[in-house]
Amino acid sequence: MNSAQISIQIIVTLVAIACAIPGTFLVLRKMSLISDAISHSILLGIVIGFFIVEDTSSPLLIFLAALTGIVTVILVEFIQKTGLVKEDTAIGLVFPALFSIGVILISKNANDVHLDIDSVMVGDLSLAPFDPLLINCQEGIADSCINLGPKAIWVIGIILLVTLTLLIAFFKELKVSTFDAGLAAALGFSPVIMHYGLMTVSSVTIVGAFDAVGPILVVALMIAPAATAYLFTKDLKRMLLLSCFFGVVASIAGFWLAHILDASISGSMTTVLAILFLLVYEPIITSIIVSSIVGIGMVLYQYYDAAILGGVSFEGYQLGEKLTYIFSKFVFLDYVYILGIAVVMAAFLIYILPKRGLIYGYYKVRQQKTEIMLLVFLLHIRNHAEESERHVKHLNEHINWQRLRSQSIVDLAKKNNMVTVSADNIISLTEKGADFTEKAIDYIITNKDTEIEEMKDDFFLFRG
Structure with a gap:
């Protein structure tokens, strides 16, 4: 393994981790497409910055590109809030327009500049190790510069360090604002500041990785690892760790796949990410x-x-x-x-695959069947005030359950403190059972059946 191969793997590892962190929050906030919008619209900021300073290594390009990403988010939200179109439509309107303006500016004002569409759209990782960061260069003296290694490693490394620092410093605020913006506002956290802070970090990360890996791989590394991790766990910390892990594994595996097939490195990495997601989503x-x-x-x-x-x-x-x-x-x-x-x-x-495997699938189906029967049982008790309707033996007659099944449901309800059973076998709802049943009915009426699964976690100490 030569130094160029090592450098490429270091670069993609840093990019994968840097993208996975904001990507996790984008997936949880259901804003995955915004990364695609930012990765294309930043071209406009890069072009404007180049026309101002005429230096592709100037920090101004990164600043203006990140600013363009923020402008993209603002425009998308402005169009969406009109209520005339949905978010995906707004994204489809904004980023092609900004990207096209950037292309027009290049074609009209930089005709003598060769624009490699393949490198811009796909990225060329094979060239990244040969773009070094040089310092202390003396004009007119050859080989006077100090070579610090590939520039991409330093750029992405600094971005990753800043991202990790912000994540540690504002983890609680990000978590609360992501899952409950109302609670965040009540606790004194500004959801708006957290939102635009996340968009800023996403924009800077995309800009930093744009030159080395291209927008397609950036989007894939932001969304695919986080989406894969989301199938494994709902815990935020675990999801962040798994996102980073999946991104790094897919990147390294994709690099060696490209090496074996003599194919595009970015394309191979994106393909491995897709296979990894499918393997988790539909394992059989x-x-x-x-x-x-x-x-x-x-x-x-x-x-x-x-x-x-x-x-x-x-x-x-x-x-x-x-x-x-x-x-x-x-x-x-x-x-x-x-x-x-x-x-x-x-x-x-x-x-x-504990959450998607065959054994878990069989167990989950049985558990959900039992919990549905428990909910039916609680609704039956709630809707009947007559003692004859709430007798244990009546379950076999009215709900048409077998005696063993009836007894197991009653025992499960008792373990969860949902019901009490009197000496003469009359079943009554406890305060907890009545509260659970009322909330379940509200969710069913408002067509929020999926939220019942999350509500069970708050009420059930013992699962079916």
């Missing part, structure tokens, strides 16, 4: 697909090794004969490799 289907691709790839490799490198002629062979020959060349290590892939996929499905 994706595991089958990945396993099939690995198996077919091994067969094709053996065919390539025999036909191209080994000089074996398969002319006149039937497909079955070709496969028989190829499998006869498999060594013990090949079978160990296939078995290892199968074990990893099985472990991923059953154990590594």
Whole structure:
């Protein structure tokens, strides 16, 4: 592994972590598309800054690009608040306009400047190690500069350090304003300041990574790791850590995939991010697909090794004969490799994915079925004042439950302090049970059934 490869992996690691932190809050605030808008509209700020100072390394470019990102957010929110269009439509109106203005300014005022569309839109990480940060350069003296290494490492490193400092300093305020803006305002935290502070950090991060990795990979690293982590956990701290982890793993894996395939580094990283998300989102289907691709790839490799490198002629062979020959060349290590892939996929499905795996899925379905029956039971008790309707034996007759199931539901309600049972087996709601039932009815009436799941966490000490 040469120094350029090491530098690229350091750069993408720093970018992945720097993007994952604001990206987590963007996903939680349902503002994922705004990162795409900012990553394109900042071109206008970069162009204006270049026309002012005519120096692509000037800090003014970063400042104006970040300012353009903030302007993009303000314009999107202004259009959205009119009530005429939704947020996604507002984003689709604003960022193409700002991006197009930047392109027009380049075409009209910088015709002699070569604009590499591929590098602008996709980014070229392979060139990042060869753009060093030079200091103490003496005019007219060759090799007088001190080379501090790739400039991207310093830029992203400083941005990451500032982002981490702000995250630690304002974690509580960000958390409260993200989940409950009203509570944040009541506690004295300004949700507006937190919002625009987050947008500023996002803009600066995107600007810092724009030159090295391009806007497409920036958007992917901001959204995909956070979205993947959100499938694992609802805890903010864990989500932040998992977002950083997934971003780094996908970036490193994507780099080596590009190295093996001799393909675009940014494209390979984005592809790995997509595969990682799909593997978590739909583990069964994706595991089958990945396993099939690995198996077919091994067969094709053996065919390539025999036909191209080994000089074996398969002319006149039937497909079955070709496969028989190829499998006869498999060594013990090949079978160990296939078995290892199968074990990893099985472990991923059953154990590594506690929130999406097969075992958890089976358990979750049973739990939800029991909790739905508990809710039906509580509603029945609430709606009947007659003692005959609230007798334990009546559950078997009126709700048509088996005796064992009825008793288990009653026991679960008692454990959660939802009901009391008198000496003559008459069931009554407790204050907690009545409060839970009232809130559940309100959610059902207002079509907020999904919030009942979150409400259960506040009421249930024991789950079905």
